[in-house]
Each structure stands twice: as C-alpha cells, then as structure tokens.
Amino acid sequence: MMDLRLSLTDRTVASLELATSGQYFARDTDLSGFMVLVGKRRKTFVVQGERRKAGKRLSVRMKVAEVGELTTRAARAKAKDILGKIASGVDPRASRKKSDADTVVVDLPSIGNPTLRIAWERYRDGHMKKKGRSNGTINNYRDHVERLLSDWLDEPLSKFGNDPALVTARHEKLTKENGAYIANGCMRTLRAVYNHARKAARSLPADNPVSAIDWNAEHRRNSALGLSDLEGWFTQLKALKNPVRREFHLFMLLSGHRPEAIRKVRIEHVDFRARLLHIPRPKGGEVKAFDIPLSKAMIRCLVRVMRIGQVLYEEQSRDWLFPADSESGHMVEHKEKRDDLSKWGNDLRQTFRTIAQAAGVAELDVHLLMNHSIPGVNAGYITRNKLLSDHLRQQQEAISRRIFEAGSSRQKETEGKASGWPALPSRTALSELASVKA
Structure with a gap:
C-alpha cells in the first residue's frame, strides 16, 4: 500500500487498515517526523529525525510505542521530546536500556534506504497500478522480484547501490540458470524499481547498480510462417x-x-x-x-x-x-x-x-x-x-x-x-x- 499523510488522532489511527502485504507509513501532518508504521498484524508509533555527526547528516529512526500502549496524544508528546534530542545531535537509541520495553530499538526499513521488498511494493502500487498497467505486466515484474530475487527482498537497496558487483554476479547467475532473456528482463525490473525508489530516497547512490552489467545479446525471434x-x-x-x-x-x-x-x-x-x-x-x-x-x-x-x-x-x-x-x-x-x-x-x-x-x-x-x-x-x-x-x-x-x-x-x-x-x-x-x- 502507499504511504499516507494525515492528522494522527486516536480515531484516524484506529481506522488505518492493516497492510495486506509488506508495510506502509501514515505520517502525521501536525508533527514532522512522527508516524505510524502499519504492518500485517500491528501498528507502531515511530519517530524519525536527522542529526549531524562529523559534518554528516545521519537519519535516526526508533520506536516510540505500540499503538494501544499510549494514546496518540501521549505518543506525539514523547515523539516531540525524542525529535528535540535528535536535532541537538543526540542519538536517543544509544542511551536506552534493553530492559525498557518502551525504548526498544527496532530494525525498521528506512524511508531513505528502503529494502527491495518495500521499494517493489511502492513501485507496484504507486506507479504501475496508477498508470493502469495490466495484471500480466505486474505479474511479470512480480515474478522477477519475488521469485528470482527472493533472497534480496529484505536487503536495503543501498547495499546494491554501493556494491554493483552483486548485481552483475546475479545477472551472470540468472543467465546460466534461467537464460539470457529472463536475466535481462529481471535486471530491467530491478533498474525500474531502484530508479523509482531514489525519487524519494535521495541518499541512495545516484548511479543505478544495474548500469554495471553487460547485457546479454537479444535477437528478434524469426519464427514466422512464410x-x-x-x-x-x-x-x-x-x-x-x-x-x-x-x-x-x-x-x-x-x-x-x-x-x-x-x-x-x-x-x-x-x-x-x-x-x-x-x-x-x-x-x-x-x-x-x-x-x-x-x-x-x-x-x-x-x-x-x-x-x-x-x-x-x-x-x-x-x-x-x-x-x-x-x-x-x-x-x-x-x-x-x-x-x-x-x-x-x-x-x-x-x-x-x-x-x-x-x-x-x-x-x-x-x-x-x-x-x-x-x-x-x-x-x-x-x-x-x-x-x-x-x-x-x-x-x-x-x-x-x-x-x-x-x-x-x-x-x-x-x-x-x-x-x-x-x-x-x-x-x-x-x-x-x-x-x-x-
């Protein structure tokens, strides 16, 4: 599902539908950086901000509380306090004890560095379906991502952007095991998903990792009857x-x-x-x-x-x-x-x-x-x-x-x-x- 922007209240949070696949965010329009992460089974209040360290901007995201543990108003107040600390250069996660249930650091996919799974779902729902792509085309892309690249689904895209050799190696492997045309098609899908993700995740490497591959030669099939x-x-x-x-x-x-x-x-x-x-x-x-x-x-x-x-x-x-x-x-x-x-x-x-x-x-x-x-x-x-x-x-x-x-x-x-x-x-x-x- 696509991410949402709305004023978070107890009523609007309760009305958020659980994700049918993957996760999505409902961002608060009243407090920037405060949001609800909605998964298949639960909803979580989350906060995200940026702090500077050695002249670099670092993104910090952490769990505030599970929805139901705090009211939305209380969660927003807690998020505001956390955001203030992040803005002053403090990483609140470093000083929290693991025994404190409300301050457990969770490994959540970053907006600035989405996993392949999150990027694919956003590309599918936010681009392909909006553009009216046929079910056959969507299923073809799905097969590339969810079957041929299944072991990469929970890897961050930055991993491939920073190490294009991983992509070239996968292209060669797919060529040997699945054929030249399928390998090329899978890489075209990955290229499209990465390009779409980078529109929102500007911290991803600008060079698409798929550009590093040597494409397999493709010839038009000559199978017509004379x-x-x-x-x-x-x-x-x-x-x-x-x-x-x-x-x-x-x-x-x-x-x-x-x-x-x-x-x-x-x-x-x-x-x-x-x-x-x-x-x-x-x-x-x-x-x-x-x-x-x-x-x-x-x-x-x-x-x-x-x-x-x-x-x-x-x-x-x-x-x-x-x-x-x-x-x-x-x-x-x-x-x-x-x-x-x-x-x-x-x-x-x-x-x-x-x-x-x-x-x-x-x-x-x-x-x-x-x-x-x-x-x-x-x-x-x-x-x-x-x-x-x-x-x-x-x-x-x-x-x-x-x-x-x-x-x-x-x-x-x-x-x-x-x-x-x-x-x-x-x-x-x-x-x-x-x-x-x-």
Whole structure:
C-alpha cells in the first residue's frame, strides 16, 4: 500500500487498515517526523529525525510505542521530546536500556534506504497500478522480484547501490540458470524499481547498480510462417481435435494480436454491426484499449466459435468468446505440441506482420492494425479510430485474403468468398464431440 499523510488522532489511527502485504507509513501532518508504521498484524508509533555527526547528516529512526500502549496524544508528546534530542545531535537509541520495553530499538526499513521488498511494493502500487498497467505486466515484474530475487527482498537497496558487483554476479547467475532473456528482463525490473525508489530516497547512490552489467545479446525471434508454409499449417490446424482451439489459432493468424489479450475477450466485446472487436486491457493496461477491425473471414471465425462454444461449453460461452473448462471459464493456455501445430501464439503475430508486407500493406497501417506504437513525430497526429471503419478494414481484408490464397487454392472453394475454412460442423457432430469430451 502507499504511504499516507494525515492528522494522527486516536480515531484516524484506529481506522488505518492493516497492510495486506509488506508495510506502509501514515505520517502525521501536525508533527514532522512522527508516524505510524502499519504492518500485517500491528501498528507502531515511530519517530524519525536527522542529526549531524562529523559534518554528516545521519537519519535516526526508533520506536516510540505500540499503538494501544499510549494514546496518540501521549505518543506525539514523547515523539516531540525524542525529535528535540535528535536535532541537538543526540542519538536517543544509544542511551536506552534493553530492559525498557518502551525504548526498544527496532530494525525498521528506512524511508531513505528502503529494502527491495518495500521499494517493489511502492513501485507496484504507486506507479504501475496508477498508470493502469495490466495484471500480466505486474505479474511479470512480480515474478522477477519475488521469485528470482527472493533472497534480496529484505536487503536495503543501498547495499546494491554501493556494491554493483552483486548485481552483475546475479545477472551472470540468472543467465546460466534461467537464460539470457529472463536475466535481462529481471535486471530491467530491478533498474525500474531502484530508479523509482531514489525519487524519494535521495541518499541512495545516484548511479543505478544495474548500469554495471553487460547485457546479454537479444535477437528478434524469426519464427514466422512464410507464404509457402501456410498450406501445411492449415492442414495441421484442421487436425486439431478441439474446434474452439482451432478457431482461436485461426483468429490469431488473421488478427496478428497477442494471445493473452485474445484469450480473455468477452462476448460483449464483439460488435458485429460495427465489425469491431474491442480489446479493453491489452499489454499496457486499460489506457491502451483499442478496437480490431474485422474482415469477413474474421467475422465468420467468431460466429463459428460462438456457435461451437454454445454446444461444447454452454455455461462458459455466455461470457467468453473462447470458452473452456477452466476456473476462469476461458482459454488459459494456447500452446500446442509442435508436432501437432508447428506455429502458434506470437509465431502467428510475426506471420501476420510478414504476410501484411507480402500483401502490399503500408508499414504505418500494419502498426495501426497490430496496435503498435507509431514511429515518427508526424505519425503521432494520426487518429486511429477515424481509420477503422474504412481504410484499416480494407487493409485487414487484403491480409485475410492473402493468407487464404497462400493457404491453399482449394480452400477458397470450400465456403466461397475466400473464407478458406470448412463450414460449421453439424450440431449432432458437436454433441458427439461433447459427449466424448465429458
């Protein structure tokens, strides 16, 4: 949770909710340096001030009392006395006896030197969630910090800022054990968390310790299908047993979008009248929401999967476009065995980009269709929504047509209008498949 600033009274302190994870501070607006540290189980009155020693400013923080042991007014009066001593250059902690329960020095994460755990939670709640980052992006960062750097969670960030060799050694270790791409991704996350923490913790070393690493070389994966490969891919696709998954992979090829977003499309997101599919939470979160213009082949694909879903997954299909027997009700895994289907997921995204080029679609239009950021200053003045109903849909039609033309000359005759896909199986056939699945 994010730190708070409010006038501390018995009532406001009692109303503070315990932290769901980590800790947060509620700072008093009436007395600077007086605050309540709120954890998962308890609340503690804390005081923090600065004193000078040998010309250096040193931060002193200590426990005043547990909430409940003193009233807020009494705790503030005690904090004021402690702050006065700190300002005069005295460290009150040095003269306290361990037997005095009210003056036990506690090891609390400093605002000026937060632990990785505290810095991550502040970055997650104060930056990522505020910016509307998607759950997938947040979970990816969480995996880097809480799994790959789990043994560092309770270490202060200054430890790494003052000794970047620790970071370079961890990067090398992750490269060997987890791979070059994951190691680089983890370090990018650490770099972002450190930079965010230093905005408030100015005593942290200015040089980000991640700048010391030698980045692993990353190459764009070249896994797209070429025009000559599509006929064989369509043959594999038709052989897949689950018709919902067949239509999902086909739609991935026709749209060129990320599988994580398409799997979670709801029925309400389809607008057949406007011939659009709305993607409310793509990569980047709600602020990046956009609409996909639908070609005729894409519309037929969606109609088929909706009808198939009603038979195979009657309850789930009321909400989800690509339903499944899962806890969420929609497809949660799109991977196939490579022997069954050679290309899926982001392979098809690359294929869409490749075939768009072969179909003569302009580079800018491809960026717009795939919801990529638009390069160049002048391109930023283009309003995407104004192009959806005519220009971009025509380009989408051209790409779909080229896909099926390359897939097989015979497939065009199956449904007509270059749809390139078999007609919907009979309800009897689907019912038999449903009984086998059950």
